[in-house]
Amino acid sequence: MAELGASADLLVVAGGDGTILHVVGQLGEIIKPIFGINVGSLGFLTCASSSTYREAVECIARDRINFSQRALLEARVHLGDKRTGKMIALNDAVLSRGELSRLVLLRTRVNGEPLTEFNADGLIVATPTGSTAYSLSAGGPILDPESGVFVITPICPHVLTNRSIIVAEGSIIDIEASDPDYPVFLTLDGRTPIHVERGSTVTIRKAKRTLPLASLPDASFFSVVRQKLKWSGSNV
Structure with missing residues (x-):
């Protein structure tokens, strides 16, 4: 995994949050941007799902993804x-x-x-x-x-x-x-x-070092919180 990470510009990880955490642990001192596609359950750290991965890949190809620097x-x-x-x-x-x-x-x-x-x-x-x-x-x-x-x-x-x-x-x-x-x-x-x-x-x-974690252009931390934690209210 470390050898793969050393030669990559972007790691596309298909799985859930646990998969992303496992990849980070395997990389060790090698820090590379991660783009997560959720095929698990919650997917808090991912930015696309199995049903929207085509749109996500298109954003990668057009360099339209954002990165949040995670401590x-x-x-x-x-x-x-x-x-x-x-x-x-x-x-x-x-x-x-x-x-x-x-x-x-x-x-x-x-x-x-x-x-x-x-x-x-x-x-x-x-x-x-x-x-x-x-x-x-x-x-x-x-x-x-x-x-x-x-x-x-x-x-x-x-x-x-x-x-x-x-x-x-x-x-x-x-x-x-x-x-x-x-x-x-x-x-x-x-x-x-x-x-x-x-x-x-x-x-x-x-x-x-920090970990660059990818997100799609229209995503925000608070939109992820609303969606993943199923928050709702009269103004949402």
Whole structure:
């Protein structure tokens, strides 16, 4: 996939949101514009469907597509002097408990300053693109793709005043797996979970590069929200 991406000017991805997230994960450091054609269910990240793909291909041929520069997350796991390589996500980084049905402790800092120790099923750090995914299901807000922020959303926190908090996209978020007895796992964009050892710190920040995500000329973020989330009202 990385070899294909390196030689392409535009990647046309047929599938759903999960397919696009998988492609982004496979590309790694190679960032190429993505044009998504939805043949899945929701298709929030796609800009055409299986019934409108001919129109979409015509727009590509005539250079009539727009691109939204989507922020990416970069995550590393640190334990003492050891650290993993950079891992990239378009939607979110999620720290969560294992198979045991109990809460985990996640000590969280933003730019070196303590935020809180979440006692929860887990914690989501989402980009604006990812704010309409898992974070939204956990009660987080919807963010405009160009808002320049990230959102930290706890999953089923034990303390009811623990709610989503929005931070500047330039923030450095450190999350320590502080529970001495129970495992914590890190998942980026729904990919294979990574076991986070006790005492490890997951550092999340904005990646240096952005992902150009294609859209058709008459599309907007709010039209996508209305359509995909089935919002309606007297003025819509």
